[in-house]
Amino acid sequence: MKWEDAIKMYIEYLKIERGLAQNTIDNYTFDVKKLIKYLYEFESTESPLTIESESLRQFIYSVSKSLNPRSQARLISGLRNFFDYLIFENYRTNNPVDLIESPRIGRKLPDTLSIDEIDALISAIDLSLPQGERNRAIIETLYSCGLRVSELTNLRLSDLFFEEDFIKVTGKGDKQRFVPISPLTKKYITIYIKDIRPHIPVIDAHRDILFLNRRGKQLTRAMIFTIIKQLVEKTGLNKNVSPHTFRHSFATHLLENGADLRAIQMMLGHESITTTEIYMHVDRSHLSEVLNKFHPRK
Template identity: 80%
Template sequence: MQWEHALTDYTHYLRIERGLSHNSIENYSYDIKKLILYVENHSISANPTTIDTDTVKTFIYSISKTINPRSQARLISGLRNFFDYLIFENYRTTNPLDLIESPKIGRKLPDTLSIKEIDALISAIDLTHPQGERNRAIIETLYSCGLRVSELTNLKLSDLFFEEDFIKVTGKGDKQRFVPISPLTKKYISLYIKAIRPHIPVIEEYRDILFLNRRGKQLTRAMIFTIIKQLVEKAGLKKTVSPHTFRHSFATHLLENGADLRAIQMMLGHESITTTEIYMHVDRSHLSEVLHKFHPRK
């Protein structure tokens, strides 16, 4: 069995059987391609069914010099899943990563922005520029709805249910959920739709996409990162801010103000409550306040 054949079969499995998104499949494939490149560059005569633990160990050791422990752990996990699939399909009987341990890493707490910092970013937007109204609506939507960047770029006009105060979001694995939307965010999105969007030469295939670039195409993930980076510099913030920072801030601020963890899970689109529970570690003072307020033994 050749590497390309095995990788193609695996990506089909991830898409069809596991229902993973395009971005998730790309991430899984990227790690496997690293191993393939290593085998080819070192003229190793091993295919997916014959590669052994020692070869994989040597590969991981070589790449560990250029990546951090968290990335190394993700790499090992991704390769382990790949070889588990080959075992499941009877291409192999053993997993070469069974005896390889992942590096010990601490649980990374999400970075967040304060409300004051979010206001500073929004204030830094130049509303005299044609993209100003759009960018303000983008930041407000990221923060007020807790969206992933891919969920934001894929948001459609037909996903807006403003009369019901909800938007329909398509998340990982094409799973859909309804997320509440605030009056302020509705206001900024509506301003963009009415004042800016009519002047954009929209390309037909993107006609239902909400946020467009000036050429009428769907915004890319990279463009959202660039917009945020420029606003951070303009606002003078000394933090590393990404689209995901707004999602973390959304969840943290909800929890700090007394929101139920289960409700936060549903709005974020987390499949497991354990993923959402990381926010319980962000503000321990809030947990103490909850205990003193609600526990009968005060």
């Protein structure tokens, strides 16, 4: 089996069997493609079925010199997933990555914005500009609904169920969930829909997309990052803020105010409650408060 054939089948498996989005597939295959390039440069004759741990160890060493422990761990994980797939399809009986130890890494937690900081970012939006109303609705939706950036850009007019106070969100693997939406967020989205969107020359293919650029097309992930970056610079906020920061702040603020972890899991669209726990850095002080407040043996 050639490397090109193996990676092609792996991509088809991730797309069809696992139902993963293209961005996720790209992340899964990035390091495998890097390995293939490395082997070709050294004119290696090893195939996906014959390559052993020592060759992989040399590859990892050669590319990891400039990588931090977290990136090294991601590299090893990506390769392990690929060879696990070959085992799953009965092309191999062993995973050569299993003999390679991943570096120890601490838990990396994203920055969390305070409510005052979120208010400051929203206040910095210039509402005299047409895109100002749109950007305010975007930031409010990111924070009040805890959306991933791809979920935000793919949000459609037909996904808005304002009478029921919910929006329909399409998450990873095209899995759908309903997320509650606050009156304030509904208000800002409605202003954008009624006052701004009618003046945009909408492209037919994007007619149902909620948030559009000035040319009537769907906003890109990069544009959302740019909008946030400009607001952070304008307010002078000394934090690394991305769309993910608002999602993390959404979950953290809910937890701090006594929300149920299971409910937060459902709103975030996490399959595992373990992911939610890590995501929200449940600290001991908060857990002690919950115990003292709710346990019958106080």
